[in-house]
Amino acid sequence: MTERDYGVPLAPSDRIFRDEVRDFLAAALTPELRSREGGESGRLDRMRTWQSRLHEAGLAAISWPTEFGGRSATPVQQLIFNAEMASAHAPEPINRSAINQLGPTIIQWGSDEQRSHYLPRILSAEDVWCQGFSEPEAGSDLASLKTRAIIDGDELVITGQKVWTSKAQYANKIYLLVRTDPAAPPHDGISYVLADLAVEGIEVRPIRQITGDAEFNEIFFDNVRVPLAGVLGPLNEGWRVAKSTLGYERVGQSRTHRIERRLAILTSMAREPNALSDNGLDDEYVADQLVRFSAQVEALRQIAAQATAAGVRGVSPGPEASVAKLLTSEVDQAMANFGLDLAGPAGSLLPGSPGAAKKGNVAKSYLLMRAATFGAGTSEIQRNVIAEKLLGLPRDP
CATH class of the missing domain: 2.40.110.10 (Butyryl-CoA Dehydrogenase, subunit A, domain 2)
Structure with a gap:
């Protein structure tokens, strides 16, 4: 992965951080942690182990302030981290939502006692x-x-x-x-x-x-x-507190990680002969779809960077979080659909079926993404928020 892949220039400190992340991945991300074997219990074990290794390296919550166990990472460093994790096909930490949503909410709204008690236990996964x-x-x-x-x-x-x-x-x-x-x-x-x-x-x-x-x-x-x-x-006054959590959830730093990983998988599938073309990326339609997805993922990276910068300052994400949620869910769904197109008939087979594309994960992703435009607020709700808060349009009656 080159600097051009990040979409932003890197300062010397960013290159040092990038190298640290790459060295960590080379040492800590074993083939066993990349595996998808072992069913649900195996997946949970991998997620817990991975969070433990991230925590030991000081990388579990890099956007958190340093006084709470984070790294006070810059927006560019968050982009680097997400891109490197996606490129390496790293698993998610078991406390993903707590790290990205609850932790920042406690930092913003919690008492000193709540911060000192809950935040370390989120990072260590002692509490899930x-x-x-x-x-x-x-x-x-x-x-x-x-x-x-x-x-x-x-x-x-x-x-x-x-x-x-x-x-x-x-x-x-x-x-x-x-x-x-x-x-x-x-x-x-x-x-x-x-x-x-x-x-x-x-x-x-x-x-x-x-x-x-x-x-x-x-x-x-x-x-x-x-x-x-x-x-x-x-x-x-929990509604005010919940709006902070919902803002962090809609921005979805972890979803940026996941959607970048999905783009990498689609690109790999497109390079090989597939149900749409035998010409790989030389096929005009296939290349056009991937370019569109790449542009949308880059837009999400930039929105995520802005939200990270706000979070480091202790400020809740604003209505731009709805832009991130809307774009993420609809791109995620479109990419799952495209994966099914690339895989052809084998893409409709679920895990455990002989000949299933990507061991059945193409079909599973397609089915899971049916709900992408509902979770964390429907696309209709997000469009209303964008219309009212960003465009100044009247409220939907």
């Missing part, structure tokens, strides 16, 4: 987190959530249900939104709570997906007691 925002009747309209919490002394007593919760099947912690003032307007009276997942009164039920896997879950809370000290930010 899941997000409890969505509910059966509160998906895109998150402010209509009904999970309630009653204050009882120095505790909250939580009752309700969350749904579409990733990682709940193996996480031990959850950050969730609860309604602590039912008389307040919808966006008020909500609190942001950090809680143990393995306590009495919580039941986790897996949700089977179109792929046959169960990556999502629904969670039921039956009079679950949580210390009042677990409230992040001001009581009843």
Whole structure:
């Protein structure tokens, strides 16, 4: 990978950082960690091991301020890191969402005690987190959530249900939104709570997906007691705190890593004879598609860099986060579709089927990406935010 591949000029300090990342990858990223064998348990073991190695090298959360275990990385260094990880086909850390979303939110809104307790445990993966925002009747309209919490002394007593919760099947912690003032307007009276997942009164039920896997879950809370000290930010002002998390989620630093990796896989598939052409990258249509994807990925890199710079300053991502979310999800979906085109009939075969393209991962990616334009806020919601906040258009009635 050359400097031209990053899309920006590198200062001497950036080259030193790039070389550090490359040396780390050469030493730490073994063939076993690149493997996709071993099913779900094997994948989780690889993710946990990989985060441990990143943490030992001081690379688990490079955009965090140094006083909280990060590197205060510049936007360019974040671009370098993402590009090198994608190029090497490195796995994701097991605490990906906590590193990219919850950690910056705690840095911004947490007390000194919360920062000193939770942040090191996120980096070490001693605590693995899941997000409890969505509910059966509160998906895109998150402010209509009904999970309630009653204050009882120095505790909250939580009752309700969350749904579409990733990682709940193996996480031990959850950050969730609860309604602590039912008389307040919808966006008020909500609190942001950090809680143990393995306590009495919580039941986790897996949700089977179109792929046959169960990556999502629904969670039921039956009079679950949580210390009042677990409230992040001001009581009843959790909507403001959640907007920070949603901004970090929509920018999706980790999604930039993933989408760069998907582009590298597509480029490799296109270089070989495929269902669309025997001429590889000399085929005009194939080359045109990859150039379009490359331009869109580069745009995402730049948006991610701006968000990283804001995060280092302790500022929440603004409405540009919706641009990143919209572009990421729709490009991700389009790239999965193109992978199916390149693979031809073999691309429709799932893992375990003889002759399946990329061991069935082409079909699995295609099916997974059907939901890309729904998760973390639908494309319709993102277009409304962009129209109102960036273009100044009137609110959608």
